[in-house]
Amino acid sequence: MGEIQLRLSLAIFTVILLIGGIKSEEKYHYLIKEFVVPLDHFSFLSNATFSIRYLYNDSFVRDQSNARTPILFYTGNEGDIELFAQNTGFLWEEAERKHALVVFAEHRYYGKSLPFGKSTFNTSMPEHLAYFTVEQTLEDYAMLITYLRNGTQRPVVTFGGSYGGMLAAWFRMKYPHLAVGALAASAPILQFPGITDCDIFYRIVTSVFANAYNSNCTVNIAKSWRVFETLGGTDAGKKQISDAFNLCSPVKSDADLKKFLDYVEEVYSNLAMVNYPYSSSFLAPLPAFPVRQVCFYLKDLHTTDADLLHTMASALAVYTNFTGTTKCLDISATSNADESGWNIQTCNQMVMPFCSNGTETMFRPSTWNFNEFSEKCYKDYRLTPKPYDIILRYGGKNIEAATNIIFSNGLLDPWSGGGVLQAPNDKIHVIILPEGAHHLDLRRSDPADPPSVRDARNKESAIIARWIEEF
Amino acid sequence: MGEIQLRLSLAIFTVILLIGGIKSEEKYHYLIKEFVVPLDHFSFLSNATFSIRYLYNDSFVRDQSNARTPILFYTGNEGDIELFAQNTGFLWEEAERKHALVVFAEHRYYGKSLPFGKSTFNTSMPEHLAYFTVEQTLEDYAMLITYLRNGTQRPVVTFGGSYGGMLAAWFRMKYPHLAVGALAASAPILQFPGITDCDIFYRIVTSVFANAYNSNCTVNIAKSWRVFETLGGTDAGKKQISDAFNLCSPVKSDADLKKFLDYVEEVYSNLAMVNYPYSSSFLAPLPAFPVRQVCFYLKDLHTTDADLLHTMASALAVYTNFTGTTKCLDISATSNADESGWNIQTCNQMVMPFCSNGTETMFRPSTWNFNEFSEKCYKDYRLTPKPYDIILRYGGKNIEAATNIIFSNGLLDPWSGGGVLQAPNDKIHVIILPEGAHHLDLRRSDPADPPSVRDARNKESAIIARWIEEF
Numbered sequence: 001m002g003e004i005q006l007r008l009s010l011a012i013f014t015v016i017l018l019i020g021g022i023k024s025e026e027k028y029h030y031l032i033k034e035f036v037v038p039l040d041h042f043s044f045l046s047n048a049t050f051s052i053r054y055l056y057n058d059s060f061v062r063d064q065s066n067a068r069t070p071i072l073f074y075t076g077n078e079g080d081i082e083l084f085a086q087n088t089g090f091l092w093e094e095a096e097r098k099h100a101l102v103v104f105a106e107h108r109y110y111g112k113s114l115p116f117g118k119s120t121f122n123t124s125m126p127e128h129l130a131y132f133t134v135e136q137t138l139e140d141y142a143m144l145i146t147y148l149r150n151g152t153q154r155p156v157v158t159f160g161g162s163y164g165g166m167l168a169a170w171f172r173m174k175y176p177h178l179a180v181g182a183l184a185a186s187a188p189i190l191q192f193p194g195i196t197d198c199d200i201f202y203r204i205v206t207s208v209f210a211n212a213y214n215s216n217c218t219v220n221i222a223k224s225w226r227v228f229e230t231l232g233g234t235d236a237g238k239k240q241i242s243d244a245f246n247l248c249s250p251v252k253s254d255a256d257l258k259k260f261l262d263y264v265e266e267v268y269s270n271l272a273m274v275n276y277p278y279s280s281s282f283l284a285p286l287p288a289f290p291v292r293q294v295c296f297y298l299k300d301l302h303t304t305d306a307d308l309l310h311t312m313a314s315a316l317a318v319y320t321n322f323t324g325t326t327k328c329l330d331i332s333a334t335s336n337a338d339e340s341g342w343n344i345q346t347c348n349q350m351v352m353p354f355c356s357n358g359t360e361t362m363f364r365p366s367t368w369n370f371n372e373f374s375e376k377c378y379k380d381y382r383l384t385p386k387p388y389d390i391i392l393r394y395g396g397k398n399i400e401a402a403t404n405i406i407f408s409n410g411l412l413d414p415w416s417g418g419g420v421l422q423a424p425n426d427k428i429h430v431i432i433l434p435e436g437a438h439h440l441d442l443r444r445s446d447p448a449d450p451p452s453v454r455d456a457r458n459k460e461s462a463i464i465a466r467w468i469e470e471f
Numbered sequence: 472m473g474e475i476q477l478r479l480s481l482a483i484f485t486v487i488l489l490i491g492g493i494k495s496e497e498k499y500h501y502l503i504k505e506f507v508v509p510l511d512h513f514s515f516l517s518n519a520t521f522s523i524r525y526l527y528n529d530s531f532v533r534d535q536s537n538a539r540t541p542i543l544f545y546t547g548n549e550g551d552i553e554l555f556a557q558n559t560g561f562l563w564e565e566a567e568r569k570h571a572l573v574v575f576a577e578h579r580y581y582g583k584s585l586p587f588g589k590s591t592f593n594t595s596m597p598e599h600l601a602y603f604t605v606e607q608t609l610e611d612y613a614m615l616i617t618y619l620r621n622g623t624q625r626p627v628v629t630f631g632g633s634y635g636g637m638l639a640a641w642f643r644m645k646y647p648h649l650a651v652g653a654l655a656a657s658a659p660i661l662q663f664p665g666i667t668d669c670d671i672f673y674r675i676v677t678s679v680f681a682n683a684y685n686s687n688c689t690v691n692i693a694k695s696w697r698v699f700e701t702l703g704g705t706d707a708g709k710k711q712i713s714d715a716f717n718l719c720s721p722v723k724s725d726a727d728l729k730k731f732l733d734y735v736e737e738v739y740s741n742l743a744m745v746n747y748p749y750s751s752s753f754l755a756p757l758p759a760f761p762v763r764q765v766c767f768y769l770k771d772l773h774t775t776d777a778d779l780l781h782t783m784a785s786a787l788a789v790y791t792n793f794t795g796t797t798k799c800l801d802i803s804a805t806s807n808a809d810e811s812g813w814n815i816q817t818c819n820q821m822v823m824p825f826c827s828n829g830t831e832t833m834f835r836p837s838t839w840n841f842n843e844f845s846e847k848c849y850k851d852y853r854l855t856p857k858p859y860d861i862i863l864r865y866g867g868k869n870i871e872a873a874t875n876i877i878f879s880n881g882l883l884d885p886w887s888g889g890g891v892l893q894a895p896n897d898k899i900h901v902i903i904l905p906e907g908a909h910h911l912d913l914r915r916s917d918p919a920d921p922p923s924v925r926d927a928r929n930k931e932s933a934i935i936a937r938w939i940e941e942f
Contacts, residue, residue: 042513044819044854045601130516142863153869174645176873177866348515383515392613395648398624402647403872 028085028092030055030102035147037108039115040131041139052113052140055085055104060095067152070100070468073179075141075171077164078342081106081113084164089444090457091159094464101154105144107167108137109341121340126382129344134390138171145178155471157464158182161439162415163342163350165407170394173402181404181467183460184420186439191352191418193387195396198355198368200417205272206361208291208412212275217295218362220302221268224312225261225364227305232257240306244313248328263331265363267319272414273438278448286322288448293318347377351387352418403427404467406460410436429463431456499556499563501526501573506618508579510586511602512610523584523611526556526575531566538623541571541939544650546612546642548635549813552577552584555635560915561928562630565935572625576615578638579608580812592811597853600815605861609642616649626942628935629653632910633886634813634821636878641865644873652875652938654931655891657910662823662889664858666867669826669839671888676743677832679762679883683746688766689833691773692739695783696732696835698776703728711777715784719799734802736834738790743885744909749919757793759919764789818848822858823889874898875938877931881907900934902927 033056039048061069072095085104095102106113109132114120116128145156156179160168165187172182190196210218231237242250251257275291287293297315302308320329358365377383407420408431423430435450504527510519532540543566556575566573577584580603585591587599616627627650631639636658643653661667681689702708713721722728746762758764768786773779791800829836848854878891879902894901906921
């Protein structure tokens with residue numbers, strides 16, 4: 001189970017890589033700067049330091065000497081900060097409206113902000129991973145903001161999506177003297193042990209598929225697992241699968257089959273996340289509302305296994321080969337430093353349980369087994385996860401004392417299950433986007449945006465303006 | 472200067488040792504328990520743990536199964552936790568009124584909560600001191616409270632005096648989901664570089680002395696330094712001083728003279744702090760309003776140096792020999808682990824600048840020199856102080872976002888200069904005790920308490936009741 005959970009907890013990361021490539025013609029400009037931070041903010045064991053990167057654009061600032069100029073500060077998350085800068089158009093639009101300084105800070109251990117350079121993720125030096133925590137990262141941002149304010153009381157608003165949204169919210173909670181407020185888009189701060197059902201993610205994905213075209217979609221997908229397993233039991237069946245899906249590396253073993261099925265499940269999750277209302281392109285181009293397209297292929301119930309198999313292949317191709325130019329389907333996970341990064345975070349603090357009740361979702365049944373997960377973490381990284389760290393520090397559901405945070409969630413986003421959907425007080429703003437996928441509101445305005453997203457951005461803009469004004 | 476500053480920053484600590492002995496016939500009872508905490512909460516470098524002590528009394532709890540039973544939690548500060556338990560009568564009285572569980576938690580590195588046992592303060596192992604920080608301590612308390620709540624939502628109120636009051640307030644700021652409120656008595660959370668004048672402490676001590684009897688008191692004290700210096704310039708003069716003050720170790724060198732004068736200044740500071748309205752006893756018994764007694768001796772202006780010298784000796788004896796049973800005056804600072812403790816904290820995070828403008832105080836002129844101070848810290852402990860750590864994390868004067876904290880300050884307390892005397896919002900309560908010395912309100916009720924202290928306790932009790940009720 002450990003592997004499946006690890007893979008699923010990677011979903012946040014994955015989507016960012018995916019979104020990273022959307023509309024590559026859009027380009028925001030900035031200076032790339034560096035900022036020296038202590039390796040360890042919370043002990044006096046050593047004075048070691050390293051540099052994090054941040055992106056800086058003051059072209060919207062009208063009066064450089066104005067000590068009240070707002071700073072819009074993106075609390076970087078699990079990836080190269082340039083990806084976030086290019087895919088958080090709403091922050092840029094807000095900067096223009098509010099004549100604000102734009103800063104995107106890179107999260108330690110991602111992109112080029114590596115504390116130990118090339119050996120940061122060297123598995124023979126597990127001590128290099130010791131300072132890869134939320135608190136150290138928030139403290140990096142606190143120091144950077146203090147530096148950027150330069151002795152003034154400039155109002156700072158933190159922005160973030162997904163894990164970045166969690167950081168934006170937590171930053172406001174822990175450093176309210178440094179940020180007047182936070183926009184936390186699609187931030188699943190409740191996706192932690194004991195406070196959110198582990199099957200919520202898969203249930204939402206299932207619901208998105210069930211409502212995309214007709215209900216046969218999820219019936220077919222749910223049925224497909226048995227078909228795959230049955231076929232996968234023989235060499236001929238394995239070949240049948242490989243051919244139907246045009247796999248670059250044919251399924252030859254049970255391990256290969258498992259990897260393939262894991263991949264297919266991940267595709268469904270990703271599709272739900274990026275189920276955007278306009279055509280977008282990432283690893284391969286996607287149509288608007290891609291889940292609807294997938295389910296269009298799966299609209300009929302199929303009587304034979306072979307029939308279903310081929311329909312599934314067509315459906316999956318919406319994600320894997322929309323343009324028809326993919327030669328064969330490569331399901332091997334490409335591992336890079338950033339992916340390592342998020343894997344490691346799930347193995348120290350970001351322990352997010354996932355499971356699937358086979359009867360209520362279209363996914364294969366799976367359970368959450370922390371011990372197995374923990375053992376794998378130790379094996380992979382010599383890390384023993386602390387599953388309750390985040391709740392202990394940030395309060396879990398008990399965030400009544402927090403103020404000036406916008407939690408926005410799209411109901412089509414499987415991560416909304418771990419999001420804040422009810423405001424605990426009138427200084428926390430919950431914005432629901434019924435047609436929204438994963439942090440759609442953070443993206444730049446698009447003519448195809450549904451009214452709910454436009455409304456959400458308008459509300460967010462007004463709330464942020466009020467924070468800045470009242471400060 | 473470093474030494475003077477170090478000595479002065481010890482003042483908080485000193486008074487606790489002193490108060491520790493007051494009314495030794497009073498005894499509160501408790502179980503002594505242990506709680507295992509990680510050595511380092513904020514990195515994944517090692518899984519090392521150790522135990523902190525805590526004192527526990529549930530005799531006031533009416534219904535053990537009531538998941539709403541309040542917990543009054545003393546956030547232990549720089550000393551053996553049993554001293555605080557015996558000298559925080561108000562918490563016990565509140566527990567009785569509110570049928571609450573009483574917990575006094577011992578601060579790591581104090582009392583018996585030593586992470587490395589006997590070698591904790593071994594100067595050849597400076598790495599042992601690495602985890603001696605405010606954040607690690609607050610996290611210890613967060614874990615202990617979570618454990619004590621045992622899955623319930625019991626309302627917790629943190630209590631603390633002096634540095635303990637700072638911890639109580641900061642705990643509420645950073646862990647509002649774990650504490651409904653904090654009573655921070657005489658908590659100088661603003662006594663940090665750049666936000667409070669470094670001479671405020673000495674100016675308040677001077678003011679207390681100037682107003683205690685008549686204005687000649689501070690004139691005499693201010694004049695005395697020159698007398699001491701002049702006399703100290705010769706061997707005969709040194710003997711004269713030693714005889715007048717009945718020193719156990721006569722002043723023989725300039726270094727001895729300096730040590731003696733440092734001691735005298737410290738006595739004045741301590742006198743102001745424990746200038747309680749009732750007779751109290753510590754190392755030696757003290758009369759009610761001891762500063763008044765001291766100044767009674769100093770009410771006349773003296774024409775000769777010898778005359779002044781002997782009057783000073785009589786005045787100082789209020790503090791050093793009130794019962795007349797002290798054989799000779801021992802000015803050697805007794806060093807124990809706890810005193811080491813506070814010295815170390817001033818050398819990592821608790822950097823509190825002190826200085827004295829010779830014309831506005833009765834003290835010798837002194838300046839605050841961070842570099843000298845820092846060099847001494849490195850020499851003594853291999854520590855490089857981080858003077859802005861506390862402001863970065865807890866906001867300095869910018870605490871508008873905090874709620875449910877009572878900051879109480881006695882205006883006769885020199886630490887009130889670094890206290891919160893103006894409420895930044897209506898959920899922060901500032902209670903001023905015009906006749907109050909250092910956290911007098913935290914002590915048990917006494918018939919000699921002035922009305923302002925009784926009023927303060929009543930207000931505090933009502934506010935705490937409201938927090939618990941509203942929770």
